[in-house]
Amino acid sequence: MKLMIATVTACLLLTACATDEHKREMEHFDDGNAFFAKERFEPSQKAHQRVLDESPDSPFRIHALLGSADAYYMDKEYIASAPVYARFVELYPQDELTPQALFYEGMSYFQDMVPMKKDQTNAGKALGVFKEFVRKYPTHFATPFALEKISRLNDRLMEKEYDIAFFYFNTTAYVSCIDRVDSLLETWPTTRFKADALLLKGKSYLAEQAYSKGKAVLNQLVADFPETPAGKEAAALLAAKH
Numbered sequence: 001m002k003l004m005i006a007t008v009t010a011c012l013l014l015t016a017c018a019t020d021e022h023k024r025e026m027e028h029f030d031d032g033n034a035f036f037a038k039e040r041f042e043p044s045q046k047a048h049q050r051v052l053d054e055s056p057d058s059p060f061r062i063h064a065l066l067g068s069a070d071a072y073y074m075d076k077e078y079i080a081s082a083p084v085y086a087r088f089v090e091l092y093p094q095d096e097l098t099p100q101a102l103f104y105e106g107m108s109y110f111q112d113m114v115p116m117k118k119d120q121t122n123a124g125k126a127l128g129v130f131k132e133f134v135r136k137y138p139t140h141f142a143t144p145f146a147l148e149k150i151s152r153l154n155d156r157l158m159e160k161e162y163d164i165a166f167f168y169f170n171t172t173a174y175v176s177c178i179d180r181v182d183s184l185l186e187t188w189p190t191t192r193f194k195a196d197a198l199l200l201k202g203k204s205y206l207a208e209q210a211y212s213k214g215k216a217v218l219n220q221l222v223a224d225f226p227e228t229p230a231g232k233e234a235a236a237l238l239a240a241k242h
């Protein structure tokens with residue numbers, strides 16, 4: 001989905017009705033749009049920001065705020081664009097451009113995600129924003145894009161949660177491993193990592209000498225996933241304990 005800037009029609013109407021006292025803010029606003037059209041996003045953002053800073057009661061303010069966010073986004077300054085889009089949503093919840101602002105708030109966090117081995121805070125923020133978008137605008141043309149992002153983000157976050165549990169298991173932090181597995185399965189009960197996560201949990205209980213709990217988890221694993229490598233390993237562990 002391509003980014004849209006504030007509607008040109010609205011800008012022209014505002015320009016036509018402007019009085020002398022608005023000329024300076026009009027010039028800043030026009031500069032912002034002109035720079036944006038030339039893909040000079042940093043001066044575009046600064047021009048829009050001048051409207052926001054110098055003319056708090058300006059009729060151009062709503063479009064300048066979105067213009068500032070769009071300029072940040074197109075300049076790949078995602079950590080800066082996200083809160084500006086969020087501010088637009090907060091200030092103008094009923095505006096026709098609010099769905100666009102909310103979607104690109106999510107996209108800002110999505111674009112600013114870091115590699116899997118690092119902290120996934122922005123992935124979590126993006127997921128929350130896209131879920132809010134789908135809830136508020138289920139029939140919007142961008143909803144399929146948001147749903148696709150939700151699917152990708154869920155998979156990314158559940159993989160990260162499993163990796164953390166696996167790390168705890170390998171470092172013999174078994175109680176922490178169990179807690180992470182419980183969190184994973186509570187949040188994503190049908191995760192593709194369920195069999196492997198149950199195996200980690202069962203083996204962690206055994207390592208902690210909580211044998212009855214360990215056997216219960218391994219029996220569940222064998223019953224639910226008998227043909228998986230994790231299920232077969234669980235069956236072998238149970239047989240060895242008898």
